[in-house]
Amino acid sequence: MKLLRCPLNGLRNIAEFLYGGEVHPLTDPSHHGARAWAEQVFFDDNAAGLVLEWWCHRPTSYWFIAERNTVTDQVLRTFASSEYYVESVTFKRVSSGDPNA
């Protein structure tokens, strides 16, 4: 993989991009304890095969999502995050209580 197609800027050199981690549904911290939070922060699928992940075009600070095969090093498609996140995510404010509850 030498070039990556940015949904905003078109085909660019891979050196202009930053890998940003796997795409996961966000955990609502008000509904989960410390263990779920630890999993959200540290644990990942790290799958061998097709994955959805965040990438950023650094010169324009544009974040988007890529579907990539981690075994063959091929990007199948890239698209704007608005295609994946169709509704805005809002979390309830966490009341000050026992975070381990």
Added chain:
Amino acid sequence: MPFGLLKYGLRKQHPGQHHFTPTKPLKSHYDVVIIGAGGHGCSIAYYLAKQHGITDIALIDKAYLGGGNTARNTAVIRSNYLTESGVNFYRDSVELYQGLSNEFGYNIMMENRGQLTLAHSDAAIRSFRWRAEVNQHLGVRSELVDRQTIRELVPNLNLSEDSRFPILAGLWHADGATARHDAVVWGYARGACQRGVELHQLTEAQGIEIDAGRVVGVRTNRGKIACGAVVQAVAGASSVVGKLAGIKLPIHSFPLQAMVTQPYKPVLTPHVSSPHVHVYVHQTSRGEFVIGGGSDPYPLYHTRATLDQREILSAATLELFPFLAQAKVLRQWAGTTDMTPDYSPIMGLSPVENYYLDAGWGTWGFKATPISGKTMAELVATGKVPALIQPFELERFYRFQQVNEAGATAASH
């Protein structure tokens, strides 16, 4: 041993030695199945057989003995880490390495060359002073050295003050060493096989059978094996194999690339690394310069080499050793490094009973081969987690007690 060698030399015929027992049919039950016949897997089998008398072991590998990251690492042995947990662990490993050739009756070509890490900034000098103090306190030979000492240790290093990142000081680690990585895994595998362990190559774990939270068997391409315990020792595929047992790990797998030049006369004794220009270099006893440490910028399960990394590694090498400008690169390769968030391994118990993890070996696996085998074998045999590896348990991530090992890699951070 020398007399045996003499007798062998005076014989008319010189039959070769068979290192390993020929592959037998897979039995339906073993006490222990070890997934991964690399350095760690063989080391675990060896110490289980030798120290704990457990020999009903199937050592299985999807490919061949020592053909994964054991073959791909750059064979650096050192213990100048930063955390107390890290230094104690790797110090014991270096000590075991020192006695391995004698213990095996098999030359692992251990060479005590020392390791020099370079500081190109005041911040690096401060962190080296910290590392040296921690190391000395725990019985590891590390000291901060000035430019004059560096000049004596490595006369052909570029110490010019006009270079892009002038060298200000160094961390000298006299315990640093190198060994023949293949010989290490062969020695362990031979010792294990001699004691009754069965080595099964081309035997891929395709599923883990779990009953009531406890591992009971492994499904392979050669049939099902029932077993009492399973150890996974598959650096570069920890997440993939862990998933077979339903275990999610805090690991991201990145390729790490290295290369070697054509051979030269011996001109460089120690291992030299620079975290600042992101490279490490040593000369093998064959004369090749091993140049390493280029991590790819995104996760991948592919071991291709890239021109990008060759350019980055070459530029950094020429900064330190300009005389290599005309050197031809003979080989370039990659290994998959299972990087953890805190640059420490994940060893010990897993959420599945009797399923043991020897994972997250990132860029620090080869040097830990003896001690990880010894401690994991103790865990499997006794069920108790040895104190030396308690800090590295998977559970630490849930308790937010990571072992932040800033001295983990020679070059990549």
